[in-house]
Amino acid sequence: MSPRELPWPCSNVVPGMAPLAVILAQTKETAVAVTGIRAYPAGFGFTLHLRLRNLHPRQRREFWPFHELGRHRGPEWPDEVLRLTIEFADGRSVTNLDPPTVGSGGPDPDRPMLSSGPGTGGGVDGWSFDMEYRARPLPPPGPLAFICVWPGRGIPSSRAEVDGAAVREAADAAMTLWLDDPYCSDD
């Protein structure tokens, strides 16, 4: 099995927790928040929460704010798609709209990776979406920024920061359950 095919994070690891619960952006009708952080030896995971009120009936039809599994295939992303960026203290960054960076040689340490899923979403009197994200590698010490922009919901660039050192510390507490698991990558 090639590194590309191995799941990450491996189920062989119970993550450490670096508590985070922050509202990234908030209007009268839209809230974007992040909770987590699940820290692994080679990266971290978090949950993106979207809450929407007063979604126009026309928008409700097939509304899907993530680029993943969306219907859009054009060169530019529509305004209804949320833009999420993860930025490290050393300037490296990745967005949810970037193409995958994993090759046959494994992750590129100079280019952070961001992958998503599973997620849940829908609503009746309000709309709710929760999407899991996974980022690699671990951030360096210093500010780890979560940045979102959502043109279709009137949200300009909005940013929240946590200390990358706290994520690294939680990663040190992650528990690898079985060594030499052939179904897990080394990272």
Added chain:
Amino acid sequence: MSFFDKPAKATRLKLVYAVWRRQRMEVLPGVAPVALLLARTDDTVVGLTDVRGYPNGFVFVLRVRWGPVVDPYEEVRWPFPDWGTPDPLAGDSFPDELLRFGVQFADGRRVTNMDRYPFVPEDLPPDQPVLVQGGGMGSEGGRLGRGAFWDLELTVQPLPPPGPLAFVCAWPGRGIPESRVEIDAGPVLDAAAAARPFFASGVRS
């Protein structure tokens, strides 16, 4: 006497589930720095992470892991009881293949995954804790020989009182005797106190 010998005749499940859905829609939870190994053998682990506090309860993810399987053709079943099936209160036996799991508060109140029963009179005392099963994901491993794993989200309502908060599990079919891990309820209560509405206008009634 085992912790699991007397399942409670519970629960106000419909009401509890409605409260939980509303809270999840309207409230950003606080997060507690909790990551636990509840039990571990050579080939099985029961862990607990992602503790999030809400005004009326707390949520966590139970992480069940099996090591690489010896027999890749072994039939693996979902290891948690389903909605009221089996029902020990109706005389159903509780198969050894199912994980027993429960939570106990400092004042002795407790709830287990053997208590759940969806269609009972709503006569439960309001302070009796209830356990609501949320979403879950997993893999049975299978022919690749990979170990099975499951992540199951569980909600406990109401919040625990200050003091020890115990998580208890037993899994006869996987060789796990009754195992108990206690934490201080403080971080859970702190997380609940940090929860806040997603919208500045507050929680809609």
